Amino acid sequence: MKTIVITHYGQAKEVFETIETPMPVLSSGEILVKVMATSVNPIDYKIRGGYLPHLIPAFPAVLHGDVAGVVAQVGPDEQRFKVGDRVYGCIGGFLDRSGALGEFAKGDSTLFARMPKNLDFAQAAALPLVGITAYQTVFEKGNIQPGQRVLIYGAAGGVGHIAVQLARIAGAEVFATVSSQEKADIVRALGAHHTIDYTRTSIEDMIAQYTNGEGFDMVIDMVGNDNLLNSFTLTKVRGTIVTILAWTTLDISLLHQKALSFHVVHMITPFLFNDTTGQQQLGSTLDHITALVEAGQVKPHIDRIYPFAQIAAAHEYAESGGITGKVVIAQEGGL
Structure with missing residues (x-):
């Protein structure tokens, strides 16, 4: 599958490249998601720039925690989701957890929730973190x-x-x-x-x-x-x-x-300290957010949407300062 990676720290226009990587293999409790959208958070461009070296995954690194997409496969003993479910979550992009900048992304199912029915993939990807x-x-x-x-x-x-x-x-x-x-x-x-x-x-x-x-x-x-x-x-x-x-x-x-x-508040604390209970609560929190979104009480504000091919431009804009809401990256004809 095609995956956007970085192999070293640096400016956005200098570090991103698209390579072929093997399809992820699922373990018990994991799901594989066809990635439809992700969004840029400060942690993403700070890791990319080398400012958070303690969080960088092994090179080549796949960044971005936020993801929205469709379940393509479920691992052994998975009970929460089935193939075809529309889901969203924050899965990693740091430490030993690969992120969302690929055609497919895997993650522990407890990190996901069903997408709000009244949001599209771009809107849903703006929400998890x-x-x-x-x-x-x-x-x-x-x-x-x-x-x-x-x-x-x-x-x-x-x-x-x-x-x-x-x-x-x-x-x-x-x-x-x-x-x-x-x-x-x-x-x-x-x-x-x-x-x-x-x-x-x-x-x-x-x-x-x-x-x-x-x-x-x-x-x-x-x-x-x-x-x-x-x-x-x-x-x-x-x-x-x-x-x-x-x-x-x-x-x-x-x-x-x-x-x-x-x-x-530091959302990634459960990942930093291998806090399984804390990680499970992330998906539960998203369930609460889904209910609020579907009730019309919460909605994401999107500043700009970029295609995956313009990942560098999305990062440059997000870190330029002064944006409102979120910068989102959505599928447009594949990676």
Whole structure:
């Protein structure tokens, strides 16, 4: 089968190549999926660029965790899926788990869920990693309660735009930071009650204008770096911070002084520590997301769709900054 691989780190236009690889052999509990679409997540281009060498699969490496497609074969003892089922999931693209950039991809069936009936393959491929991350952020770590003031940093991004919708479902008053009117329009359409242009509004003004000087009940940080430190100031006493990007060194004294609750979400943790139970929960979380999508409460926002032949261009655009929602790669006449 044809597979897109990298054999070394580097710029997108320099490293991707298409080669012939053997068809995957299934073990017990695995399924083989005819790949119809995948999407670009930051982890994909960071691995490709050599910034996360501890996560790189063996060369030649097949990247991309997100996948949507049709079950082509099931392994021994498989009970959840049958040939012909339309499924989606986040299967790997890191460590020893091959990704989705091939005509076919295999993965443990517990990592998959049935696709929402009201989405096409491109839309479904936009959801797994960001949907699971947002779900863990809002419902599991954040445990948002009705009426809470929740500020979401990076609200128009991949995880952020799903978190906006889930926080609205949870009953929060949703405040979304944006950097343009286009992004404000998008996140308002997705359910944000308020949009805040962080390029024009100071931290102090956010607190004064939107929380009567108290601070937000919760800040969800999708950006990291200085934004994570700002979250300590923006959150009220005994409030909660949930971040998906804690790769930084910070002075946490304010966290201590305000007795804040601090949580980190890292969707791939179950893979890093061979946590079988955690991996099984990923598919279960997608089942919940499927139900929300089919009920019309959650929908992915796609910025651009590329064919597989333009994988390099898709990566370049995704890492250029400023995109809204997700960049998707979908089949167009095969690989």
